[in-house]
């Protein structure tokens with residue numbers, strides 16, 4: 436069978452309420468991205484032009500927490516159309532930095548930050564609490580870290596592509 440006829444694994448990356456640092460870490464995979472490009476197709480991402488989430492994606496990496504109604508609608512739709520969903524980074528896994536607004540309440544933040552200091556009419560409606568992704572939809576793999584390193588993202592992708600469950604213990608502070 437020729438290399439061209441092998442079906443590639445479709446991969447999406449999504450940016451909810453995060454700083455883009457997790458996507459920078461993904462890009463830090465560097466030359467290993469060329470190796471990955473032989474077996475994956477990036478079908479939706481802030482890194483490419485496609486603006487419509489495909490009907491079915493094999494693997495989606497999600498950066499950021501769920502902070503607005505837009506995030507909520509987006510992640511629910513993505514979950515429906517994704518086989519394996521990966522929470523990438525602490526904002527997706529725990530709420531991390533965006534969830535620091537939770538004790539203050541969304542109205543105060545909206546008035547103070549968005550309407551007073553950065554007036555805008557296009558701010559999506561904020562949820563009353565910032566949520567980690569797994570509190571809204573089911574998540575298959577958790578990649579902690581702020582951001583997770585390029586090595587851990589690469590390891591996770593290659594393990595999943597090989598049909599194995601990634602064992603992340605060696606990539607956490609509890610690892611050997």
Ligand code: SF4
Pocket residue numbers: 452453454455456457498499523524525526527531532580581582583
């Ligand atoms: S986990 Fe850290 S690097 Fe990733 S989006 Fe959140 S703040 Fe940024």
